[in-house]
Amino acid sequence: MIGGPVFLREVLAQARRPRTYLFQTVFLGVLVLGLIPMYAQAIGIGKSRLAEQARMLFEWGAYLQLIILTLIGPALVANAITEEKGKNTLDLLLLTEAGPWAIVWGKFCSRLYSLLFLLFLTVPLLFALLTLGGVAARSILITMAILGGFSVLATGLGIFLSTVLKRTPGVLGVSYAVLVAVLGAPKLAQLPPAQQPLVSPLLDLAYVANPTWYYPTASLATEWWVAPAWNVTAGLALVLLAGLALPHARELERLLDIRRALEAFDRATFLLLRPGRLLRRLTGGGAAAADDGPRADPRPIGVMNPIYWKETNVNTVGRFKTWWRMNLAMLVGLLGSYALFQHELSNIEFHKVVAAVVTGFIVLLPTIIAASTVSREREDGTLDLLATTPLDCATYVMGKVRGIGRNIVFLAALPFVHVIIWIVGGVLDPTTLVFFALGIPVATAASIVQGIFVSLLFPTTLRAIVAAIVVVTIEAALPLVCCVPSFNLPLMAYYMVEPSQGLATALGQGPQGSFTLAKLFACLFSAGTHLGFLFVIYSLIRSDFDRYIGRAA
Amino acid sequence: MIETRYLTKQYKDLIALDKLNLTIDRGDIYGFIGPNGAGKTTTIRILGTLLxxxxxQAFVCGYSVNGQAKHIRRKIGxxxxxxxTYEDMTVTEYLEFFAALYEIKGKERQRVIHDVLELTDLSYKRDAQVDSLSRGMRQRLALARVLLHDPDVLLLDEPASGLDxxxxxxxxxxxxxxxxxxKTILISSHILSELKELCNKVGIIERGQLLFSGPVEEILAKARSHDVVQVKVREGTDRAVEALRAHDLVARADxxxxxxxxxxxxxTAQDHSLVASFLHERGFRLLLVREQEIDLEDAFMKVTKGHVA
Known part of the structure; x- marks a missing residue:
């Protein structure tokens, strides 16, 4: 089966795609760039410290590999079947003698081969650590087994989701959510420490790198295989399910299409938000008005920026789009966290983590959403229509930024809402609001503009989304390289949250006061760098706008 | 209205357009025909300032596509x-959106939208969702869109493709x-019979080169250069065929x-009257003598060689 026609076609196609080599180069490049500074530090130190340094190198290298696999894996697999469905070639494949199993298995093997090849590329790098001591060959092999098992899970999951879901971005989103849950859920769910490495490959890796102190449970020494074993089993089971599901892919797509249910939910919520209309409907007088529901009176364009009008008019609550659901999900998540961690509500650490998580979404979501905005227009052919109009760069970019900004305004306001609640509750200091006001709005605008820029650079939505995630990840990692946390908004937000002492009190407390002032300067610096970044990106877009939107390419 | 001079477009080793010289006058309906990959879309996209x-050089309404694209965009559809398509837009909203992009404002916008909907017979669909329209209606909507700003030139790339x-x-x-x-219209199409009825001029392009450009009648006459005559005799069809085949000036008789x-x-034959006189001299009674009808498809097949870039 591995040598079957689907597998061969896939492997050949991959070998011809430049992105295959790009992925490999990026993967290896990030690893090498991440590890070389640490390796350099190890030079000229004592033997025992050298061994410790090597162990650290190994540990962080393994984590880095896992993170990159989590990011790259779904991107490599997500379109395996959706692409065939989109091009109407799946039916042709199913009509051949090959059958669904050969198709699914061929796709699975070829994509897994790509991921395992990435891992294989790092083997010499990891074995080089043996020369420093502190790392056993067995640990390296076990690490490769854990990472390999995780690759099988990521590939199997991607193949299954690609079979039952319609769109590649949907597959990508669900894949990331599931994989992140697999890696982090045991910790969040507060499983007993001895069980965490059995479930999460991330914690299994942590255990392998620190067998003595991380989880001092003797039995774990022989149980490292549990996580990779269940990963492989689950991955293969998902491929099996995908094979079963493939002939019924269209029906399953329809079955899993929750759009109608969501639209009904939107309608119900819309009625609840407009009691007058609800009342008319309940009394039987407003059936017609309720039927046309929120669509009844779209805002006229008037003298509005048409791009802004388009972004907001077709993507609003009334138009049954995802924006408001996303905002609602975030609100429910925030309130849910209050319920889940009731006993932590007076703990400043809880509020710092909440701020970091919410601002993480504020950076990630607008970037990803903006990244898909232009490429989607390019894919569905509407960008060509825009490009033959007299549309200029300022109108286009400003329309997009304002439109996306308006749609996520609730999301951007959420940290402020949280802070205000807990300032009133006496847990946080009002200074936090000032820090947030300096940091969040401009960073959000910068996220949108950088997302648009990424979208202008890449021809397909999938590539643009993956590139946006990579950009956000690199920005988040910047503090590790150059100690400037400006572009890591979650980290900034974490430190921006001030306990309820009051700025004046803090200033009178010596070091604490200095720290508060330093944070204020950091926020100002962050706002400044984001403004500068915004300006640079906008200038880049404007410098060659025609080419970016496909005019005069 | 449209003029190209030695227009060339090259993608690495592939020459999509090879020194194309084309002139389309005001009010011309110019049919652009050629096999797939011949360079029709490339030409239209260059004229549309997308490539x-x-x-x-290429000029539209006197403006060069190199450097005066902004002016061209106001003149073309x-x-x-x-x-x-934009998801979740009604027909009216779709047109309003593009009207706003063309900076048509206020009451003028409403009037223009009303007019183009009337013209394209889509008024009854003004509140329908764009993505719910049939392909034919979508094409009519596309034409409505390009008429919003009353352009002088319409560039239509396969507008009838895939329609019933x-x-x-x-x-x-x-x-x-x-x-x-x-309006001056440049239209590319594969449905040649319709172009004959619609266009006053045609251009035939193959492998990026313009093989013919001129009035429809001219290309039909050109295709008719080797006279083909159809005749019918009362009796002795086989004998008549044999006799014709033996004639020095007959290349083929079937x-x-x-x-x-x-x-x-x-x-070398002067005209086709020799066929009638030849058969009459041999005692055949003629029921029918007519020139073979040449249509655009025949002309196209004769002019092109079947090569694709």
Whole structure:
């Protein structure tokens, strides 16, 4: 089966795609760039410290590999079947003698081969650590087994989701959510420490790198295989399910299409938000008005920026789009966290983590959403229509930024809402609001503009989304390289949250006061760098706008 | 209205357009025909300011595509071969959106939208969702869109592609109406029979080179250069064929459609009247003598060699 026609076609196609080599180069490049500074530090130190340094190198290298696999894996697999469905070639494949199993298995093997090849590329790098001591060959092999098992899970999951879901971005989103849950859920769910490495490959890796102190449970020494074993089993089971599901892919797509249910939910919520209309409907007088529901009176364009009008008019609550659901999900998540961690509500650490998580979404979501905005227009052919109009760069970019900004305004306001609640509750200091006001709005605008820029650079939505995630990840990692946390908004937000002492009190407390002032300067610096970044990106877009939107390419 | 001079577009080793010289006058309906990959879409996209030529010049309404693209965009209406839809927009909103992009404001905008909907017979669909329209209606909407700003030039890339016969006829009638409005239209199509009825000029392109450009009548006459005559005799069809084949000036004589004889004359033949007189001299009674009808498809097949870039 591995040598079957689907597998061969896939492997050949991959070998011809430049992105295959790009992925490999990026993967290896990030690893090498991440590890070389640490390796350099190890030079000229004592033997025992050298061994410790090597162990650290190994540990962080393994984590880095896992993170990159989590990011790259779904991107490599997500379109395996959706692409065939989109091009109407799946039916042709199913009509051949090959059958669904050969198709699914061929796709699975070829994509897994790509991921395992990435891992294989790092083997010499990891074995080089043996020369420093502190790392056993067995640990390296076990690490490769854990990472390999995780690759099988990521590939199997991607193949299954690609079979039952319609769109590649949907597959990508669900894949990331599931994989992140697999890696982090045991910790969040507060499983007993001895069980965490059995479930999460991330914690299994942590255990392998620190067998003595991380989880001092003797039995774990022989149980490292549990996580990779269940990963492989689950991955293969998902491929099996995908094979079963493939002939019924269209029906399953329809079955899993929750759009109608969501639209009904939107309608119900819309009625609840407009009691007058609800009342008319309940009394039987407003059936017609309720039927046309929120669509009844779209805002006229008037003298509005048409791009802004388009972004907001077709993507609003009334138009049954995802924006408001996303905002609602975030609100429910925030309130849910209050319920889940009731006993932590007076703990400043809880509020710092909440701020970091919410601002993480504020950076990630607008970037990803903006990244898909232009490429989607390019894919569905509407960008060509825009490009033959007299549309200029300022109108286009400003329309997009304002439109996306308006749609996520609730999301951007959420940290402020949280802070205000807990300032009133006496847990946080009002200074936090000032820090947030300096940091969040401009960073959000910068996220949108950088997302648009990424979208202008890449021809397909999938590539643009993956590139946006990579950009956000690199920005988040910047503090590790150059100690400037400006572009890591979650980290900034974490430190921006001030306990309820009051700025004046803090200033009178010596070091604490200095720290508060330093944070204020950091926020100002962050706002400044984001403004500068915004300006640079906008200038880049404007410098060659025609080419970016496909005019005069 | 449209002029290209030595227009060339090259993608690495592939020459998509090779020194194309084209002139389309005001009010012309110019049919652009050629096999797939011949360079039709490339030409239209260059004229639509969506592609930059590798070398050569192209002018639309007197403006050069190199450097004066902004002016051109106000003068043209471009319909691509694939219709781009925005989800969740009604027909009116779709047109309002583009009208706003063309900076048509206030009451003028409403009037223009009303007019183009009337013209394209889409008024009854003004509140329908764009993505719920049939392909034929979408094409009509695409034409409505490009008429919003009353452009002088329409660039239509395969507007009838994938349409059913009824929708094709509707589009054809609509284009005829636009012709009466004095628009200059460059239209590429594979449905040659319709172009013959619609266009006053055609251009045949193959492998990026313009093989013919001129009035429809001219290309038909050109295709007719080797006279082909169809004759029918009362009796003795086989004998008549044998006799014709023996004639020095006859290149070919075959029976088609039962008892109609198709005769192709040598290039040296003066005119086709010799066929009738020759058969009459040999005692055949003629029931029919006619020139073979040449249509655009025949002309296209004769002019092109079947090569694709």
């Amino acid at each position: 930059r030529p590798t070398s050569g 471009y319909v691509p071969d694939e219709f781009g 016969p009824r929708a094709r006829i509707e589009i054809r009638e609509l284009l005829k109406e636009l012709r009466t409005m004095g 029976v088609i459609d039962g008892d109609v004889i198709e005769v192709q004359l040598q290039e």
